[in-house]
Amino acid sequence: AQKITQTQPGMFVQEKEAVTLDCTYDTSDPSYGLFWYKQPSSGEMIFLIYQGSYDQQNATEGRYSLNFQKARKSANLVISASQLGDSAMYFCAMREGRDGGYQKVTFGTGTKLQVIP
Amino acid sequence: KAGVTQTPRYLIKTRGQQVTLSCSPISGHRSVSWYQQTPGQGLQFLFEYFSETQRNKGNFPGRFSGRQFSNSRSEMNVSTLELGDSALYLCASSLREGPDTQYFGPGTRLTVL
Numbered sequence: 001a002q003k004i005t006q007t008q009p010g011m012f013v014q015e016k017e018a019v020t021l022d023c024t025y026d027t028s029d030p031s032y033g034l035f036w037y038k039q040p041s042s043g044e045m046i047f048l049i050y051q052g053s054y055d056q057q058n059a060t061e062g063r064y065s066l067n068f069q070k071a072r073k074s075a076n077l078v079i080s081a082s083q084l085g086d087s088a089m090y091f092c093a094m095r096e097g098r099d100g101g102y103q104k105v106t107f108g109t110g111t112k113l114q115v116i117p
Numbered sequence: 118k119a120g121v122t123q124t125p126r127y128l129i130k131t132r133g134q135q136v137t138l139s140c141s142p143i144s145g146h147r148s149v150s151w152y153q154q155t156p157g158q159g160l161q162f163l164f165e166y167f168s169e170t171q172r173n174k175g176n177f178p179g180r181f182s183g184r185q186f187s188n189s190r191s192e193m194n195v196s197t198l199e200l201g202d203s204a205l206y207l208c209a210s211s212l213r214e215g216p217d218t219q220y221f222g223p224g225t226r227l228t229v230l
Binding site: 037043044047104106 | 150152159160162165173175205207209218219220221222223224226
């Protein structure tokens with residue numbers, strides 16, 4: 001089973017509108033971290049936001065917020081007030097903790113977001 | 118604070134050759150991970166090092182190896198290159214082990230002819 005699932009291969013959003021990128025995950029470990037990264041066409045991965053499994057509140061970083069629904073195992077990224085520079089690939093990732101050790105980071109297949117002027 | 122640096126940025130090799138890629142983490146970061154990114158397979162985990170010890174390893178053949186030095190700098194080596202090894206190789210560093218944020222370098226784009 002896929003550990004991280006991003007069901008939207010591509011999305012369009014109008015400039016200044018909000019957009020939600022979906023991410024669901026699969027783990028039986030109570031301790032894990034969820035991440036979102038942005039990868040522009042230049043190739044560099046840019047960290048956006050982090051949510052820990054024990055965090056009570058949804059993470060926010062500027063225009064980015066993470067809609068964390070633990071029971072549904074979803075960690076959707078919300079980008080408010082989209083800008084042309086937001087056009088990029090977006091990856092959801094998870095790292096599980098297990099018995100004092102930590103597993104590798106697993107990435108989803110990504111969502112290509114295009115912001116339309 | 119300087120970010121993660123990777124050298125070289127671009128590399129062209131021929132089949133059968135070997136290659137060494139280098140990664141310098143953010144100052145103070147002790148964990149380094151390597152990833153291979155291809156259009157077909159996406160982002161795949163190669164290995165992770167923490168304090169010079171390999172902590173995790175992905176499902177890659179033994180031709181792929183790595184190491185970490187006492188200053189946390191890391192290298193990965195690919196021997197007997199194959200066409201399918203053409204990819205963007207990304208290095209990421211984090212302060213600690215565990216579900217800590219990873220910061221990525223710009224990557225090394227390897228082309229195997």
